[in-house]
Amino acid sequence: MCRGGRRLPGLIPVSGVVRSVAELVAAARGGERRAVARLLTLVERGGALADEVAERSWSALGGTPDESADGRRAHVIGVTGPPGAGKSTLVAGWMIRLVERGCRPAVLAVDPSSPLTGGAILGDRVRMADATAAGVFIRSIATRGHAGGLALAVPGMVRVLELGGFDPVVVETVGVGQVEVDVASAADTVLVVVTPGMGDAVQANKAGLLEVADLFAVNKSDRPDAADVRRDLELMLDLSGLTGHHREGVNDRPSITSTVATTGVGLGELADATETHLVKLSAAGILGARREERWRSEVRSHLDRLLLDSSHHLVNGLIRGSLMTGDAASYGTSPAAVARGLALLLAEQMTEHLDGVVEDDR
Amino acid sequence: MSKSPEEVGGFKNHPPIRVVLAKLGLDGHDRGLKVVARMLRDGGMEVVYLGLRQTTETIIDAVEQEDADVVGISMLNAGHLTLGPRMVGALADAGLDVPVVIGGIVPDEDLPALVDAGVAGVLGPGASADEVVACVVAAADSRG
Numbered sequence: 001m002c003r004g005g006r007r008l009p010g011l012i013p014v015s016g017v018v019r020s021v022a023e024l025v026a027a028a029r030g031g032e033r034r035a036v037a038r039l040l041t042l043v044e045r046g047g048a049l050a051d052e053v054a055e056r057s058w059s060a061l062g063g064t065p066d067e068s069a070d071g072r073r074a075h076v077i078g079v080t081g082p083p084g085a086g087k088s089t090l091v092a093g094w095m096i097r098l099v100e101r102g103c104r105p106a107v108l109a110v111d112p113s114s115p116l117t118g119g120a121i122l123g124d125r126v127r128m129a130d131a132t133a134a135g136v137f138i139r140s141i142a143t144r145g146h147a148g149g150l151a152l153a154v155p156g157m158v159r160v161l162e163l164g165g166f167d168p169v170v171v172e173t174v175g176v177g178q179v180e181v182d183v184a185s186a187a188d189t190v191l192v193v194v195t196p197g198m199g200d201a202v203q204a205n206k207a208g209l210l211e212v213a214d215l216f217a218v219n220k221s222d223r224p225d226a227a228d229v230r231r232d233l234e235l236m237l238d239l240s241g242l243t244g245h246h247r248e249g250v251n252d253r254p255s256i257t258s259t260v261a262t263t264g265v266g267l268g269e270l271a272d273a274t275e276t277h278l279v280k281l282s283a284a285g286i287l288g289a290r291r292e293e294r295w296r297s298e299v300r301s302h303l304d305r306l307l308l309d310s311s312h313h314l315v316n317g318l319i320r321g322s323l324m325t326g327d328a329a330s331y332g333t334s335p336a337a338v339a340r341g342l343a344l345l346l347a348e349q350m351t352e353h354l355d356g357v358v359e360d361d362r
Numbered sequence: 363m364s365k366s367p368e369e370v371g372g373f374k375n376h377p378p379i380r381v382v383l384a385k386l387g388l389d390g391h392d393r394g395l396k397v398v399a400r401m402l403r404d405g406g407m408e409v410v411y412l413g414l415r416q417t418t419e420t421i422i423d424a425v426e427q428e429d430a431d432v433v434g435i436s437m438l439n440a441g442h443l444t445l446g447p448r449m450v451g452a453l454a455d456a457g458l459d460v461p462v463v464i465g466g467i468v469p470d471e472d473l474p475a476l477v478d479a480g481v482a483g484v485l486g487p488g489a490s491a492d493e494v495v496a497c498v499v500a501a502a503d504s505r506g
Contacts, residue, residue, distance in 0.1 A: 118406045121400070137427055140410050142408045
């Protein structure tokens, strides 16, 4: 019997054709899936090549946040909700219906990376086997240290899929709790998936996730208490109407679709609801504004990352230097005050450090 | 001289190795695959988990779309001499330069045939987490 790992000689010969970013972008525009996949990898890895992909795909798409000359901007739909709500199963069944309607959908499915090892188990394809067979392009993404329910590279990866002619592009977030609402600034339409058993009407009225929804799906609606969830959501939306609380520029009450993802109940309606939402956004002149906001949000998240990266080891150094050397006096001051003092030091050091980072990137 | 995009695959100080893991063929025993998935995750890799009852076609779709570095297939049904070479051949036919590692019950006398077929590694019962990770890293590095 075999015991342990065996490494055998006789490896597969290298046969890959090496292509430049420009060639890959051209092939992706022609709809070549493998070129799309490789561009997604480059964007995900970051650095100079990712910048080149970003620049080339941005200009190939017309260089504006909204409509491009050749109409290659996809409807970007964010799908979010708690872990185990059935997001992947729902997306799979829904995408199959879109293929039947003649669409060419793609899915970016995000799962969390381990904060300890950086590893991840990306399990969304398990629920999406039928969608793959139907021709839906699916890419699994690990968060790679990014908080907020998405990965830093997601907006850039969406653009690569748009370039490849996929429409709509669905971004499925990690299973989220209450405050991971990044998806709201990364999509045209946000679908929040909820299920029976998530709490009472007070939960539904807490701030956070439910506020960013353009649409709701009550999944697992064959469960007995599904009607209660629907009622709580309706009540929550009534109160939003009462206080005039809604996302900027949208006066529409989010629609609620009852679904059973495992049997396909409600998926056609869901497809209708998302299409209707896009039409309404467009007719109300809000779509362009949302896409401009997406662009600004992407700039912000890249800036955040640059600042975080450059501040991280400086912060560690400062904390070690001032707090860990047994300086008992520090402990007599409040943590917030110590932090403010350190922030001033940090600002000075970061300017120098950031110059270095930007140089390295060239 | 900087490497071209498709040559970037060195894994030291680089992004995680991406591995597609699947049960190939009719074989419902996925406990081992789940253990291996966890070993690779804890070894810092990104595991695209496909699970049970996959075919060479579904695996190739996943490898292509996920731009995977390595394919791991688990077989406890004595199908390795048929399905192992078929997987390697199907990837080659699709023009995908992605090494295959087999996990499962593989008798020693079957190893030469798998080597000949181009299988990059074989992991059997009792393989430690370190051995599993090392085998997949070696397979990924073999792409050059």
